[in-house]
Amino acid sequence: MAEEKEVQAILGKEEAIVVPSQSKATKEELYNILKLIAPGTNFRSALDGIMKAGKGALIVIENDNLAPLIDGGFRVNCRFTPQRLVELSKMDGAIIISRDMKRVLDANVLLTPDSKIKTNETGTRHKAAERTAKQTGCVTIAVSERRHEITLFYKNIRHVIKDTGELLRKANEQMQLLEKHRELFDFYLDKLNKAELKNSLNLGYAMQVIQRGRIIQKISKDLRKYIIELGSEGILLRTRLKEITMNVEKETDLVIKDYTKIGLKKSKMLLGNLSYDELLDMENIKKVLAYENIMKGDAVRGWRLLSKTSLAESEIALLIKELGGLGNILHCDIETCKNILGNDKSIMFKEEIEKIRGNY
Numbered sequence: 001m002a003e004e005k006e007v008q009a010i011l012g013k014e015e016a017i018v019v020p021s022q023s024k025a026t027k028e029e030l031y032n033i034l035k036l037i038a039p040g041t042n043f044r045s046a047l048d049g050i051m052k053a054g055k056g057a058l059i060v061i062e063n064d065n066l067a068p069l070i071d072g073g074f075r076v077n078c079r080f081t082p083q084r085l086v087e088l089s090k091m092d093g094a095i096i097i098s099r100d101m102k103r104v105l106d107a108n109v110l111l112t113p114d115s116k117i118k119t120n121e122t123g124t125r126h127k128a129a130e131r132t133a134k135q136t137g138c139v140t141i142a143v144s145e146r147r148h149e150i151t152l153f154y155k156n157i158r159h160v161i162k163d164t165g166e167l168l169r170k171a172n173e174q175m176q177l178l179e180k181h182r183e184l185f186d187f188y189l190d191k192l193n194k195a196e197l198k199n200s201l202n203l204g205y206a207m208q209v210i211q212r213g214r215i216i217q218k219i220s221k222d223l224r225k226y227i228i229e230l231g232s233e234g235i236l237l238r239t240r241l242k243e244i245t246m247n248v249e250k251e252t253d254l255v256i257k258d259y260t261k262i263g264l265k266k267s268k269m270l271l272g273n274l275s276y277d278e279l280l281d282m283e284n285i286k287k288v289l290a291y292e293n294i295m296k297g298d299a300v301r302g303w304r305l306l307s308k309t310s311l312a313e314s315e316i317a318l319l320i321k322e323l324g325g326l327g328n329i330l331h332c333d334i335e336t337c338k339n340i341l342g343n344d345k346s347i348m349f350k351e352e353i354e355k356i357r358g359n360y
Contacts, residue, residue: 038231213252302326
């Protein structure tokens, strides 16, 4: 049932399939399509069956732009099953699947896309698949019996479907790397907490947290793609990824907000433009925060630590504005605090700060 809803969401709406010729696909579109052909789905069972049978195939999921490209073949109009798709692949022509992927519509079809559309493919089947995808915006899949390979085409995207075992190996390697960076992230975050609670500005620890946080986010994006491609085989990895990345983005953003001289939005944009290798160079992190000297910096604002209390964002902003930074806020007397936050809120805030201090 969940799979059917995904299919309808991706392929069932007219606006999702009527696309300009040769328009570009987004990563999210690709990820959504990969879910439809991931291990554990009926469609993937059919593709694997075709491969095991040593056959090739050209499969197209219809949309409103496809009809003019269809020539010949015969009408099947039967319920989709993996077994039927495997049997129909024994013929040379293309197989047309309904947009909800519940029915096999036509078989042994000749596709006639515009031959002027550029393609880097060499085989007739793969050329037709790529040109059809670019011209119509259909999802097209070419199964090569010679290369023993499944290739997905969608708009401008060409994506080779990797073997499940290879995907698992790469995903596990990435997961191990992610775990190491999370350990370092937590280590430097702990150091930063202790320094800030002592009102000791430490830009070095802050930069280390930002660096590790951004690397974790980059690796997790790559892992997300692997997990989507793994389908039902990636359930445990998905759970582990969620555990490892919990609160990383939030903590990283708050550290940036505390230490940047040019604002959170601009610093995040600059960080987003850094490659993995560039993130490893601490000089680039320093430039993103707009510091010339790592030993000099203003008083830490305190957004991150104060966000661990029950204070609302507006109340934190008011404290920072009135008292000038984390050090003054942590050491202000209760009366000063009451003048800003009120009686009950101030008492609760002071108790929460003492509790945070007690953890370090």
